[in-house]
Amino acid sequence: MEERKIQLPLDEETILSLKAGDSVLLTGTMITGRDAAHQRLFETIQNHQKLPIKLEGEVIYYVGPAPSKPGVPVGSAGPTSSYRMDKVAPILMEHGLKGMIGKGNRSKEVIDSMKKNKCVYFAAIGGLGAMISKSILNSEVLCYEDLGTEAIHRFWVKDFPAIVVIDSEGNNLYEIEQAKFREAE
Amino acid sequence: MRIVHTNTVKDAVKNLFIEANFDIGESVFKVIQDSIRKEKSQLGQSVLGKIYDNNILAKKERIAICQDTGMSVVFIQIGQDIHFEGDYINDAINQGVREAYEEGYLRKSVVRDPLFERVNTKDNTPAVIHTSIIPGDKIFIEVMPKGFGSENMSTLKMFAPSAGIDGVKQFIIDAIEKAGPNACPPMIVGVGIGGTFEYASYLAKKAVLRGPDHKHPDPRYRELEEEILTKVNKTGIGPAGLGGLTTAFAVNIEVYPTHIASIPVAINISCHASRHASIEI
Ligand code: SF4
Numbered sequence: 377m378e379e380r381k382i383q384l385p386l387d388e389e390t391i392l393s394l395k396a397g398d399s400v401l402l403t404g405t406m407i408t409g410r411d412a413a414h415q416r417l418f419e420t421i422q423n424h425q426k427l428p429i430k431l432e433g434e435v436i437y438y439v440g441p442a443p444s445k446p447g448v449p450v451g452s453a454g455p456t457s458s459y460r461m462d463k464v465a466p467i468l469m470e471h472g473l474k475g476m477i478g479k480g481n482r483s484k485e486v487i488d489s490m491k492k493n494k495c496v497y498f499a500a501i502g503g504l505g506a507m508i509s510k511s512i513l514n515s516e517v518l519c520y521e522d523l524g525t526e527a528i529h530r531f532w533v534k535d536f537p538a539i540v541v542i543d544s545e546g547n548n549l550y551e552i553e554q555a556k557f558r559e560a561e
Numbered sequence: 562m563r564i565v566h567t568n569t570v571k572d573a574v575k576n577l578f579i580e581a582n583f584d585i586g587e588s589v590f591k592v593i594q595d596s597i598r599k600e601k602s603q604l605g606q607s608v609l610g611k612i613y614d615n616n617i618l619a620k621k622e623r624i625a626i627c628q629d630t631g632m633s634v635v636f637i638q639i640g641q642d643i644h645f646e647g648d649y650i651n652d653a654i655n656q657g658v659r660e661a662y663e664e665g666y667l668r669k670s671v672v673r674d675p676l677f678e679r680v681n682t683k684d685n686t687p688a689v690i691h692t693s694i695i696p697g698d699k700i701f702i703e704v705m706p707k708g709f710g711s712e713n714m715s716t717l718k719m720f721a722p723s724a725g726i727d728g729v730k731q732f733i734i735d736a737i738e739k740a741g742p743n744a745c746p747p748m749i750v751g752v753g754i755g756g757t758f759e760y761a762s763y764l765a766k767k768a769v770l771r772g773p774d775h776k777h778p779d780p781r782y783r784e785l786e787e788e789i790l791t792k793v794n795k796t797g798i799g800p801a802g803l804g805g806l807t808t809a810f811a812v813n814i815e816v817y818p819t820h821i822a823s824i825p826v827a828i829n830i831s832c833h834a835s836r837h838a839s840i841e842i
Contacts, residue, residue, distance in 0.1 A: 412679070439628065440628060440629075440668065440670070441628050441668070442624075442625045442628040442630060442666060442667060442668040443666045443667075443668065444666070445624075445666050451624065451625060451628065451666050451668070452619075452624055452625035452626070452627060452628040452630075452668075453628050454627055454628050454629075456629070456710065457710050457713070457743040459743065479710070479742055479743065479745070479801070479802075480741065480742040480743040480802065481741060481742065481743075481802075499742070499801070499803075501608055501611060501612070501801045502627075502710060502742070502745035502801060502832065503612060503615070503626070503627045503745045503832055503833050503834040504611055504612065504615045504627075505615070505624075505625060505626065505627040505628040505629075506615050506616075506618045506619040506622070506624040506625065506626055506627075507611065507614060507615040507618055509624065510618075523681075524669070524681055524683070525668055525669070525670075537611075539803070541803075549803065550741070550742060550802050550803065550804075552804075553602065553604060553797075553799065553803050553804025553805075554796075554797040554798055554799065554802070554803075554804045555797065555804075556602070556797065556804055557601070557602060557605075557797035557799055557804050557805050557806060558795065558796060558797030559795040559797070
């Protein structure tokens with residue numbers, strides 16, 4: 377499988393060129409966040425308060441890493457299911473978020489917002505936490521430290537393996553590939 | 562009567578959780594290799610290959626296979642001729658979990674209250690402990706760090722007897738279609754049929770523990786397992802949900818007598834990172 381090397385954060389031209397089915401190796405920086413962090417970001421926006429991080433141009437990885445052993449930046453760090461972030465994702469895209477990395481399908485609202493805001497959704501393969509951790513060079517807590525594994529981190533990554541599953545036009549690789557192998561009864 | 566100190570149980574639980582999280586075990590390694598040969602999707606094959614490599618890496622470098630090192634489920638069978646010395650047995654088990662998750666650099670994923678606050682207990686306790694008393698003077702412990710991507714896709718339904726075998730089959734297929742990529746396929750599907758509402762769930766979890774290589778001893782159920790597995794693998798979901806023929810490694814059914822008014826059916830789904838370890842003391 378041919379892999380495209382992609383630099384993070386994503387620029388507009390790259391986003392538009394990424395198509396469902398592209399295997400990519402991501403290098404650069406991303407932020408992390410899952411259920412609890414999304415809930416806090418949501419409440420902050422609802423209350424018209426200032427966000428603790430900038431979202432413009434960022435890619436967010438839905439992950440709660442395992443603790444790091446001494447001498448390594450991060451423990452096992454594969455993706456968590458994305459649907460649990462669907463309620464908040466469109467609001468974050470309105471605030472400038474350009475990419476999401478997780479696993480599993482997204483709601484229609486998320487996909488509509490991705491098309492409108494020109495945003496791309498990558499899947500990392502679930503259950504590859506040990507392997508994926510090798511592509512994370514450094515990790516630092518940005519905010520919500522009290523949430524432990526659920527805190528928002530910045531990750532510095534090199535050749536982080538992912539696949540474009542939903543592109544900025546809304547093409548969905550899960551649907552395309554599953555249909556090829558589905559045998560109707 | 563045999564006297565066993567609860568520290569023995571604590572240490573066993575600790576070692577089992579660490580081992581289970583680092584080493585997926587022979588049966589899963591083997592079923593992944595078999596599936597690579599049978600998989601027709603190129604992308605699916607490459608995903609299976611990566612899963613295999615990830616599990617090798619985790620074992621070699623002693624890193625958690627998956628960052629979701631689960632909620633800690635413990636099945637302990639205690640011979641009725643055992644007398645425990647030391648702590649309350651459940652405290653010893655929880656202490657074993659605490660030490661495993663600390664020393665093994667495993668993720669602590671348990672919140673104290675399911676509804677209010679949801680504050681992390683920071684040591685992955687309490688475990689979910691299933692105790693049963695068996696004849697003899699041995700102790701058998703089986704542990705399962707259960708990830709919740711797949712646990713969240715599990716389900717239960719109380720059928721009327723008229724729903725019959727076809728109703729049960731459809732229910733299982735529907736659950737797997739709904740789970741899709743979220744459950745990190747290829748899955749091991751545990752199905753508990755019979756008993757009561759809660760017992761069917763218990764059976765489903767026991768069924769997952771059988772792993773990919775233990776078929777049901779009753780030929781009727783063995784055939785049913787095969788038939789449902791074939792259907793599941795025709796859904797097209799495939800490895801990681803990216804399309805293919807390997808949606809599940811196994812469908813395991815456990816049964817128990819039930820009431821004249823019902824067919825309770827519980828489905829407990831495990832992801833490909835189907836981790837477990839056991840020991841006899
Ligand atoms: S479903 Fe299993 S493999 Fe997937 S993220 Fe959860 S524990 Fe890991």
